[in-house]
Amino acid sequence: MSVITRFAPSPTGYLHIGGARTALFSWLFARHHGGQFRLRIEDTDRARSTEDAVKKIFEGLQWLGLDWDGEPVFQFARAARHAEAAHQLLSAGKAYPCYASPEELAAMREAAKAQGKPMGYDGRWRDRDPKEAPPGVPPVIRLKAPREGETLVADGVQGEVRVANLQLDDMVLLRADGTPTYMLSVVVDDHDMGVTDVIRGDDHLTNTFRQIQLYRALDWEPPRFAHIPLIHGPDGAKLSKRHGALGVEAYRDLGFLPEAMRNYLLRLGWSHGDEEIISTEQAIAWFDLDAVGRSPSRFDMAKLTNLNAHYLRQAEDTRLVDLIAPILGASELERPRLLAGMEGLKERAKTLVDLAESARIYVERQTPDDKAKKQLEGESLALLGQFLAQARAHDGWSAAHLENQARALAEAKGVKLGQVAQPLRAAVTGRIVSPPIFEVMAILGAEECMARIAQNTAITL
């Protein structure tokens, strides 16, 4: 049977980093095995689900390059089907109505805790005659789960995990208003969608025992499960909005490339020997569950940034110009300069935001900053003047030509090339850091350079 995986987020917020990795792993697994990767929106919590969140999830996955097969399934639309499964269990005697009130339930939990027993429903309506039901109380429907033996999960990542059935209580299948609970919905949907491999966060591991009991009750074959460890924040605590749990679009806005994100997320919890830089094609070829680690990992911005710098250097110049143009508001006229300068810019940038910032020198004239100003006084300024006088006396404005002249001047004056280049850089770019200055000057052209120098220094030509 061909592999079918799914990613099943609830649309209560953006697609966060943990969800993104889960989606990536499921996607890679499906692609590796030539199967399907499907998307299901778990929107049964009407109060918390929003359309905006659904949109954000779609956009997040698209940005990451994780394409899904077929149409997304909206879980709420299938509520009737879920309820049908519960009623089927009810008539088969595998489920029963329970009339316990919320207050009773709370009391049960407290009592169980006090006695050192697992917290949960005590099964008081399990074998009770429904005729004893309190009048006017709509019941919930609970699964009549096995009280003996144990339930085993043969997990693709965690190995064999088992728990005594006594630890598990009779879960609610249908709420008092007749709507299905998450546990029921997931099982029915995964079954109906033909999901063969459920890859999800570790936080679902204990749910899995209950879900397997449900599969058994419904006489369905459970899928294979794989629970991947959670991602923690830099402080080791659960990932919260405070540090890493931003939506993927936040990382996009921070200037990260999707391929860098994919590579980073892939290496968080998965490895292939000492490989670090892994293309998506390579990842598809290599990815499998046996190389997924079992321990949680921490989110490390520094490593993501490093990877991003790598992919930035690798990226096509035209693509990068397209990506930074909106940040810069660069007119069509300036695109040729950006394109010409991109080679030199991109190897110095860590993020698209950095890149855009450093690219401003090609887009607009900059007022010298404080450090640049220091290069435009005294001895430095004198050297600059001499360089300009010399440059003006010769024809040609290529990077090589300008550099040769600067070298000649430096040699004649017995100074280092930097002493000529730095004032020049300051006058032309307004900064003390930039791509090679002669290259910058060549791209800008003589006219623009002279205008900037005149504007930024007292030198008149």
Next chain:
RNA sequence: GUCCCCAUCGUCUAGAGGCCUAGGACACCAGCCUUUCACGUUGGUAACACGGGUUCGAAUCCCGUUGGGGACGCCA
């Protein structure tokens, strides 16, 4: 409280009993390269949580301790 999972440099990890004086990557420090910065390059600091076993031999297997995490909803 009950149950489940986890544990190698600061971080991500390699390691499936001898190949480990524990390897790589990021970060950090120092040198080199160099018109600045970055890249690149050379070197360095830095880890098997602890305690018991098993074994000729343990980072690797077993048990315990400690420390993290997760789950116990008519949320998903």
